[in-house]
Amino acid sequence: QVQLVESGGGLVQAGDSLRLSCTASGRTFSSYVMGWFRQAPGKEREFVATINWSGGSTYYADSVKGRFTISRDNAKNTVYLQMNSLKPGDTAVYYCASRQSYSLIFASPEAYDYWGQGTQVTVSS
Helix, strand or coil, X not given: CCCEEEECCEXXXXXXXXXXXXXXXXXXXXXXXXXXXXXXXXXXXXXXXXXXXXXXXEEECCCCCCCEEEEEEHXXXXXXXXXXXXXXXXXXXXXXEEEECCCCCCCCHHHCCEECCCEXXXXXX
């Protein structure tokens, strides 16, 4: 069982930056693919970014490419999402997710086994 705890959300203005963190329990964090997803009110959960076990491979949704950066520190069991140039359309609850894999990265929420409780990000115009 893996427990994921997100932090770093908040209320910011358009153009500001935030860094989300997701810390995982357990000793096998380095074997997990990690992903960030978000869900706005009345909308389905959507993919934001994913990173492979080593941090050497990343993939982003077109809507955040060039503005968001996913990274990880396996020594700290933590994955980050640096969000720059935030827009009101980025307002959502942000979730991190994990799945054990050394070979692939995943953009579909169905591929992930464990989820955090989410952290709210609100961007005002």
